[in-house]
Amino acid sequence: MVDGMGARGKCPRSGADPPAPAATLPQAGQCTRMAAMNQTNRNGIYHIVVAVGEPRHLTVLLALAAPLARRRQGRVTPVYVSEDGAQPAWLQVPASCADVTDAPVILRGNQPGELLLAYANSFRPNLLLLHWRGRPSRGRYLLGRTLDPLIQYAPCDVAVMRVDGSPEAFAERMQQGPHILIPYGGGPNAELAARLALDLSEEAPIAALRVASQHSAADAIAAQLEGLRAMVARTHQPERFDPRVVAAPTVVRGIQSAARDYDLVLVGASGESYVDRVVFGNVPQQLATTLDRPLLIVRHHRDAATEAMRKLRWRLIGAMPQLSAPERVQVYRQIRDVARSDRDYVVMMVLAASIASLGLLLDSTAVLIGAMLVAPLMSALLGISMGIVQGDKALVRMAARTVLLGAAMVVAIGGLVELIAPDYSPTGEMLARTAPTLLDLGVALVSGAAAAYASARRDVASALPGVAIAVALAPPLANFGLLLLAGHWSLALGALLLFLTNLVGIIAAAAMVYLWMGFRPNIADQQRARMFRGGVLATAVLGVVVIAALGVLSTRALHAASLRRQVGASLQQNSHLLGQDAYLADWEVLAQQDLVVALSVETSEDISTQQTVALQQALAEDLGRPVALQLKVIPVRLISGSP
Numbered sequence: 001m002v003d004g005m006g007a008r009g010k011c012p013r014s015g016a017d018p019p020a021p022a023a024t025l026p027q028a029g030q031c032t033r034m035a036a037m038n039q040t041n042r043n044g045i046y047h048i049v050v051a052v053g054e055p056r057h058l059t060v061l062l063a064l065a066a067p068l069a070r071r072r073q074g075r076v077t078p079v080y081v082s083e084d085g086a087q088p089a090w091l092q093v094p095a096s097c098a099d100v101t102d103a104p105v106i107l108r109g110n111q112p113g114e115l116l117l118a119y120a121n122s123f124r125p126n127l128l129l130l131h132w133r134g135r136p137s138r139g140r141y142l143l144g145r146t147l148d149p150l151i152q153y154a155p156c157d158v159a160v161m162r163v164d165g166s167p168e169a170f171a172e173r174m175q176q177g178p179h180i181l182i183p184y185g186g187g188p189n190a191e192l193a194a195r196l197a198l199d200l201s202e203e204a205p206i207a208a209l210r211v212a213s214q215h216s217a218a219d220a221i222a223a224q225l226e227g228l229r230a231m232v233a234r235t236h237q238p239e240r241f242d243p244r245v246v247a248a249p250t251v252v253r254g255i256q257s258a259a260r261d262y263d264l265v266l267v268g269a270s271g272e273s274y275v276d277r278v279v280f281g282n283v284p285q286q287l288a289t290t291l292d293r294p295l296l297i298v299r300h301h302r303d304a305a306t307e308a309m310r311k312l313r314w315r316l317i318g319a320m321p322q323l324s325a326p327e328r329v330q331v332y333r334q335i336r337d338v339a340r341s342d343r344d345y346v347v348m349m350v351l352a353a354s355i356a357s358l359g360l361l362l363d364s365t366a367v368l369i370g371a372m373l374v375a376p377l378m379s380a381l382l383g384i385s386m387g388i389v390q391g392d393k394a395l396v397r398m399a400a401r402t403v404l405l406g407a408a409m410v411v412a413i414g415g416l417v418e419l420i421a422p423d424y425s426p427t428g429e430m431l432a433r434t435a436p437t438l439l440d441l442g443v444a445l446v447s448g449a450a451a452a453y454a455s456a457r458r459d460v461a462s463a464l465p466g467v468a469i470a471v472a473l474a475p476p477l478a479n480f481g482l483l484l485l486a487g488h489w490s491l492a493l494g495a496l497l498l499f500l501t502n503l504v505g506i507i508a509a510a511a512m513v514y515l516w517m518g519f520r521p522n523i524a525d526q527q528r529a530r531m532f533r534g535g536v537l538a539t540a541v542l543g544v545v546v547i548a549a550l551g552v553l554s555t556r557a558l559h560a561a562s563l564r565r566q567v568g569a570s571l572q573q574n575s576h577l578l579g580q581d582a583y584l585a586d587w588e589v590l591a592q593q594d595l596v597v598a599l600s601v602e603t604s605e606d607i608s609t610q611q612t613v614a615l616q617q618a619l620a621e622d623l624g625r626p627v628a629l630q631l632k633v634i635p636v637r638l639i640s641g642s643p
Contacts, residue, residue, distance in 0.1 A: 046074030049125040051116055051150075052104075053080070055090045056167045057131040062097045063171035064161060064200065064296070065129055069100040071199040074126070078104040079119060081112040113149050120154050130160045132288065151299055157192060160297045162288050170294055177204050178263035183255050183283075184208040184228060184243075189268025192300040194235050197266050207262065208232050208241045211254030221245050252286045259293045266296045328519055331456045332386060336395055338376070339383025341402040348376050349406045349474075353413035356478035361417070363427035368475050375474035377406050381448075381503060382455055385510035388535030391521030391528025396535060407499070410474050414481025426488060433472070433479045434494035436501050437554040441547065444505025447471035452510035456517055471502050497549055504543045511539070563623075564589055567597055570622040577614045581605050585634060595623070598630040607633055 048069055050061040058078065065076040078101065080091055085108035093101045107115040120128055130147060151158050163170050180197045184190050197206045210228045212221050225245045232241045248254030259265050267284050284297045352375035359367030383399030386392070426434075448471075476499040483492035521528040567589055575584055583602040590596040597619065601607065616629040 046072040046127075047123075047125045048074060048076045048127045048129055049120065049123065050076060050078050050129040051080075051112075051131070052078050052091065053112070053131070056163075058091065059094075059167035059171055060161055060163045061129050061131055062094065062101065063167075063174040064159075065127075066097040066100055067174065068127070068196065068199050071202070074100070076101040077123075077125070078102075079107060079116065080104055081107045081109060081115050083110050084108070113147075117150055117153055120150070120156060125156050127157045127159060128154050130158065132160050132162045155301065157301050158299045159196070161294070162297075163294045164292070165294075173263045174200070177201050179204050179207075179261070180264045180266060181207045181209055181255075181259050181262040182266045183251070183268075184210055184231060189298060189300050190231075191235070192298045193266040193268050193296075194232075194241070196296070196298060198235075198237055198240060200264070205242045206240055207258070208243045209255065209258050210243075210245045211251045212245055212247045214247045214249050216247055221247065251283055252290065255283075255287060256291060259291060262293060264294045264296060265291060266298065268298055268300075327456075332390065332519075335379070335383050335386045335455060336398075338379040339386075339395065339399040339402055341380075341398075341405050345376055345402065345406070346409070348374055349409045350413065352376075352474045353410040353478055354417070356410065356474045357414045357417040357482060360427060360430050360433075360475065360479055360482060361421055361424060363429050365429065368429060368472070371474050371478075372472055375406070375410075377403065377473040378451055378506070380406065381473075381506045382451060382510050385448075385452065385507050386514060386519065388507070388532060388539065389511050389514045389519045389521070391530075391532040391535075393527070393531045396531065403503070407477055410477035411481040411484075414478035415485045416481075417478075418482045418485040426483065426486075426491060429475075430479050430482065430495075431491070433476050433498055434483070434491040435553060435557065436494065436498040436550060437557055438547070438550045439554075440498060441501050441505050441550055444471050444502045445509040447502075448506035448509030449513045451506065452513035453517075456514070471506065473499065473502055476502070494553075497546070497553075500542070501546050501550060504539065504546050508539055508543060511536075560589070560592060563592060563595075566623055567619070570619050571597075571599065571615075573622070574615055574618040577618060578607050578611050579603060579605050582607065590630070594628065595625055596628045596630065598632070600632045600634060602634045602636050604636050607631070 046069070048065045050058075050065050052058045052061060062076065062078070068074070069076045076097070078091070078093070080087065082088070085106055087104060087106050091104050093103065105119070107119060109115045116128075128150065130150060132147060147160065151160065178201050180201050182190065182193050182197055184194075194206075194208075208228060208231075210224050212224050216224075225243060228243045228245060232238050232243050235241065244258070246254045246258050248257060255265065255267075265287070267287060284295075288295055288297065352371050355367060355374060356371035359365075359371055380399045380402040384396055384403065387395030387397075387399055476495045479495040480492050480499065483489075483495060521532045567587070571584055571587055575582055578601055581603050582605075584599065585602045586600040588598045590598050612629065612631050615631075616627055619627040619629065
C-alpha cells in the first residue's frame with residue numbers, strides 16, 4: 001500500500017518480493033477512466049498522478065499537486081486502490097482544486113503497489129506523487145514494499161511527501177507561498193527539486209543549502225559557497241535562490257538546524273552507495289525519520305540505460321530470500337546464544353586445539369578435518385558479523401571476546417604441545433598453512449557467505465559442517481603456536497596471516513549476506529548507527545591490511561611459479577647437453593634471488609664438467625640471469641633380458 005492505501009487501510013503481506021516493473025494491468029472493470037486519461041496524456045498535457053490511501057493523503061498531496069499543475073498548465077489525477085472497487089465517501093475533489101483536478105480513478109485489487117505501477121506504465125504521467133508516514137522499513141525496503149517498487153520502477157519523475165502535522169495547516173501554508181529549503185548537491189535529482197520549488201513558491205526566495213564539515217576552515221567554506229553559487233546559476237531562475245553554506249557534524253544535523261525557518265524541505269533522492277542506502281539508510285530517509293518539517297523527496301526519471309541498470313540492481317537485491325521480522329528475531333537470538341563463551345565452548349576449543357596440534361605434527365589431513373569440525377569459532381565470527389549489521393555493540397563485544405578467548409586457547413595449547421613433543425621438522429601440513437594467498441581470501445569469503453546463509457535458513461543448516469571444513473580456523477592458530485615456540489618465526493607469521501585472512505573474509509562476507517537478507521541497524525538510533533559505521537570501517541581497514549599482505553605473498557608465489565615453469569622448460573629443452581642417455585629425474589629451485597637450481601640426473605654414462613657448464617650457460621641465456629647449477633648424477637645400468 002501507499003502508506004495505508006487500500007480498503008480499510010490494509011497492507012499487503014509483508015516479506016513478499018517487490019513486483020516486477022512490467023506488472024500486469026488491471027482487467028476491464030477494475031479501473032475507471034483509464035482510456036480517457038491515456039488520451040489526455042497523449043495530448044501532451046503535463047500530468048500529475050497522486051496516489052491516495054486515506055483522507056489526510058488527499059489534502060496533503062493536492063496541496064502540492066494543484067499549484068504545480070496550474071503553473072505548468074497541467075492536470076492532476078487522484079488514484080485510489082480498493083479491494084471491492086468502490087469509491088469511499090471521503091474521496092471527493094475539493095472545490096479549491098477542482099479547476100486542475102480530474103475525478104478520482106479507482107483501481108480494484110489488494111496489491112496497491114502492483115496496480116499503481118501498472119497504471120503508471122500504461123498512463124505514463126510526468127510526475128507520480130506519493131505519501132509516506134516517515135517510518136523506515138526494517139527489512140530490505142527503504143520506504144516500504146509498496147513505495148520502493150514505485151520509486152524504482154515508475155516510468156516518470158517520482159516525489160514522496162511526508163507531513164507529520166495537520167494536513168489543513170500544511171495546505172494553508174502552501175496557498176500562502178511557502179518558504180522552501182533545498183539541500184543542494186547537484187545532479188538531476190537536485191535539479192528536479194529546484195524546478196518543483198520554483199513552481200511551488202512563485203515569489204518567496206528559495207534557500208539552496210550545502211552542509212560543510214564542522215572542522216572546515218573559512219577558506220574551505222568559502223570555496224563550497226562559490227561552488228554552490230555556480231550550480232545555482234545553471235537553474236532556470238537563479239535570482240530566486242539564496243545560496244547558503246552551514247557547518248555541522250553531519251549532513252543531516254546541518255539540514256535539521258537550517259530547516260527550522262522553512263515551511264518545506266525538498267531533497268533529491270540519494271546517490272549514495274547501496275550499502276549506505278539499504279543497510280544504514282540514506283540522507284533523505286534519515287531526514288524523513290527525524291526532521292520536524294514537511295519533507296518532499298524527489299527522484300528524476302533517468303535515461304533508458306540508467307533505468308535498466310537500476311532495475312537490474314533491484315532485481316539482484318530481490319534475488320536473496322527475504323526473512324520476515326519474526327524470522328530475523330529468531331536468527332538473531334540463535335546467533336547471539338551460540339556466540340557466548342560458556343563452559344561448553346571452552347571444552348570444545350581445548351579439544352579442537354589438541355586435535356589440530358596433533359594432526360599437524362602427524363601430518364594427517366583426516367585429523368585436521370576433525371579439528372575443523374569440533375572448533376566452534378565459526379559461530380563467534382558470525383556473531384561479530386550480526387552485531388556489526390545490527391549495530392549491536394554488546395553483541396560485537398561478546399562475540400569478539402569469544403573469538404579472542406578461543407584463539408588464545410588454541411595458540412597456548414599448540415605451544416604446549418610443541419614443548420612436550422620430540423624434535424621434529426615442520427611437516428607438509430604445517431608448511432601448507434604458512435603461505436596464504438588471495439585465493440585463500442576467496443575461500444574465506446565464499447565460506448563466510450555460505451555460513452551466514454546456512455545460519456539464517458533452517459532448511460540448509462546441515463551445510464554448516466561442510467563450511468567449517470572448507471575454511472580452517474583452529475589449525476592455523478595451532479600451527480602458529482607450534483611454529484612460534486619452535487623458533488620458526490617467519491613461518492609462524494604466515495600461519496597467523498592465514499587465520500586473519502579467514503577471520504576478515506568470514507566476517508565481511510557474512511555481514512553482506514545478512515544485509516542482503518534484510519538485517520540492518522535501526523537508523524533512528526544514533527548509537528547503533530555509529531556502531532555500524534565503526535564496525536564497517538574496522539573490517540575494511542583490517543581487510544586492506546590483509547589484502548596488502550596477501551597481495552605481496554601472491555605476487556611472490558606467482559613469480560616463483562613462473563620462474564619454476566621457465567626453469568623446467570629450459571631444462572627439458574637443453575637436457576641433451578648432458579648426453580643422449582641422460583634422464584632428468586628431479587629438479588628444484590633452491591634460491592630465487594641468487595638463482596640456484598638443484599638437478600638430479602639418471603644416466604648410464606659419465607657427465608663431464610664441460611657438459612655441466614654448457615647446461616648452466618644455456619639456463620642463464622634462457623632465463624636472462626646468472627644461474628648456479630648443482631648437479632647430482634645417479635648412475636644407472638641398463639640390463640636387457642635374453643630373447
